[in-house]
Amino acid sequence: xxxxxxxxxxxxxxxxxxxxxxxxxxxxxxxxxxxxxxxxxxxxxxxxxxxxxxxxxxxxxxxxxxxxxxxxxxxxxxxxxxxxxxxxxxxxxxxxxxxxxxxxxxxxxxxxxxxxxxxxxxxxxxxxxxxxxxxxxxxxxxxxxxxxxxxxxxxxxxxxxxxxxxxxxxxxxxxxxxxxxxxxxxxxxxxxxxxxxxxxxxxxxxxxxxxxxxxxxxxxxxxxxxxxxxxxxxxxxxxxxxxxxxxxxxxxxxxxxxxxxxxxxxxxxxxxxxxxxxxxxxxxxxxxxxxxxxxxxxxxxxxxxxxxxxxxxxxxxxxxxxxxxxxxxxxxxxxxxxxxxxxxxxxxxxxxxxxxxxxxxxxxxxxxxxxxxxxxxxxxxxxxxxxxxxxxxxxxxxxxxxxxxxxxxxxxxxxxxxxxxxxxxxxxxxxxxxxxxxxxxxxxxxxxxxxxxxxxxxxxxxxxxxxxxxxxxxxxxxxxxxxx
Numbered sequence: 124x125x126x127x128x129x130x131x132x133x134x135x136x137x138x139x140x141x142x143x144x145x146x147x148x149x150x151x152x153x154x155x156x157x158x159x160x161x162x163x164x165x166x167x168x169x170x171x172x173x174x175x176x177x178x179x180x181x182x183x184x185x186x187x188x189x190x191x192x193x194x195x196x197x198x199x200x201x202x203x204x205x206x207x208x209x210x211x212x213x214x215x216x217x218x219x220x221x222x223x224x225x226x227x228x229x230x231x232x233x234x235x236x237x238x239x240x241x242x243x244x245x246x247x248x249x250x251x252x253x254x255x256x257x258x259x260x261x262x263x264x265x266x267x268x269x270x271x272x273x274x275x276x277x278x279x280x281x282x283x284x285x286x287x288x289x290x291x292x293x294x295x296x297x298x299x300x301x302x303x304x305x306x307x308x309x310x311x312x313x314x315x316x317x318x319x320x321x322x323x324x325x326x327x328x329x330x331x332x333x334x335x336x337x338x339x340x341x342x343x344x345x346x347x348x349x350x351x352x353x354x355x356x357x358x359x360x361x362x363x364x365x366x367x368x369x370x371x372x373x374x375x376x377x378x379x380x381x382x383x384x385x386x387x388x389x390x391x392x393x394x395x396x397x398x399x400x401x402x403x404x405x406x407x408x409x410x411x412x413x414x415x416x417x418x419x420x421x422x423x424x425x426x427x428x429x430x431x432x433x434x435x436x437x438x439x440x441x442x443x444x445x446x447x448x449x450x451x452x453x454x455x456x457x458x459x460x461x462x463x464x465x466x467x468x469x470x471x472x473x474x475x476x477x478x479x480x481x482x483x484x485x486x487x488x489x490x491x492x493x494x495x496x497x498x499x500x501x502x503x504x505x506x507x508x509x510x511x512x513x514x515x516x517x518x519x520x521x522x523x524x525x526x527x528x529x530x531x532x533x534x535x536x537x538x539x540x541x542x543x544x545x546x547x548x549x550x551x552x553x554x555x556x557x558x559x560x561x562x563x564x565x566x567x568x569x570x571x572x573x574x575x576x577x578x579x580x581x582x583x584x585x586x587x588x589x590x591x592x593x594x595x596x597x598x599x600x601x602x603x604x605x606x607x
Contacts, residue, residue, distance in 0.1 A: 125168045127231040149392035170352040181359045183248040209372035216504045251363040254280035255311040257356040278525040283311040290584040300343040302521040305386035305572045307346030310357035316344040317364040347386040354383045382511040389542040391509035412489035417478040421513035427467040440491045449491045525586040526568035550605040554596035561596045
């Protein structure tokens with residue numbers, strides 16, 4: 124597999140450079156040992172292997188047997204069409220590895236996938252597992268590659284169950300569940316939350332249609348994680364846990380609510396000014412192109428329009444791929460915009476309309492140029508995922524999470540430390556004197572999540588280090604100084 128990846132990097136240096144830059148600007152940026160401008164090929168290949176294994180495992184569980192696929196079926200599993208045809212719309216996205224799962228590189232992957240599939244014949248896929256399938260594997264990989272992303276660790280299933288059930292028990296039964304795991308890892312909390320949500324929905328007094336039940340299940344828990352591998356494995360766990368309710372697969376179209384994003388909403392792969400910014404725009408750097416994204420678009424009220432703008436951009440660009448140049452008049456752009464606004468049913472002021480049209484025009488122009496230069500594909504994934512924290516702010520009635528267990532001193536060489544220190548100061552939980560570097564990341568993530576994501580009277584379950592309960596340097600947190 125490593126040979127295949129190295130060959131693809133040599134064959135397509137433009138796209139390889141693009142992927143390397145994005146990887147270093149976000150995934151490497153959030154490593155404990157600090158930011159690195161050196162692309163880590165070994166880690167990239169490790170993740171690609173486990174992603175491939177995860178897709179094959181999921182396909183086998185969906186079919187209830189160990190598959191022995193021909194090239195066509197293997198291709199559909201790897202590029203995601205196998206799952207999309209079964210209603211799992213965003214199970215496989217065109218992420219950091221998407222280019223390797225498409226022509227011409229996928230032909231080199233098929234023999235690797237065949238070998239993995241032959242090994243999987245030894246296992247029984249008739250019943251899906253009832254716990255996080257990948258937690259131990261993720262933990263082993265993290266320690267082996269020394270790529271702990273801000274204290275990334277595995278949460279045992281028994282602990283996830285206790286925490287989630289405790290939070291859910293405090294939410295009135297008449298309320299639908301809207302839980303958030305801001306650091307979901309490979310999905311231990313998600314698995315337990317879905318199982319508990321199933322029982323809760325099944326016991327509801329009102330007669331619900333199958334579609335209504337599935338909608339309640341999909342909204343029951345949303346997950347964020349900064350690790351693209353963790354996100355994919357969480358999606359596998361999500362599918363395996365919900366699969367019995369989605370039968371027959373394909374009869375329902377579902378968006379899996381797990382996103383590759385920084386839950387602190389401090390940075391994204393294309394913008395470093397998302398945290399407590401004063402400007403009314405996000406300054407995006409899409410390859411060499413700079414675009415201003417109006418900040419009001421990244422809010423819950425504009426969520427549908429934001430997604431629709433990305434969709435229409437790609438539809439326009441792909442439709443124009445066969446033309447020598449994309450020519451889009453102001454009138455045509457306005458027609459596209461009017462159709463979107465009408466479809467999502469949203470009220471927009473004249474000033475907002477002007478800003479949206481300017482953003483849409485520049486986004487289409489940039490993506491078109493990148494598409495013609497062979498550097499397209501990954502941008503919808505980044506835009507849809509990275510800005511999701513802003514699009515779901517204030518919408519959850521429960522928090523269930525195991526945030527990073529890490530002292531601020533452990534990220535001393537990482538630019539992310541400045542953001543964390545700034546948040547600790549704003550919450551007034553920074554310990555006094557020389558102990559200030561011992562501030563615990565878990566408390567920063569917890570307070571940020573409560574402030575940004577939760578409705579009034581929401582319930583909170585969060586796993587934190589014991590030092591939060593008894594450490595002298597945690598007094599500002601224990602004394603609720605963040606209320607001052």
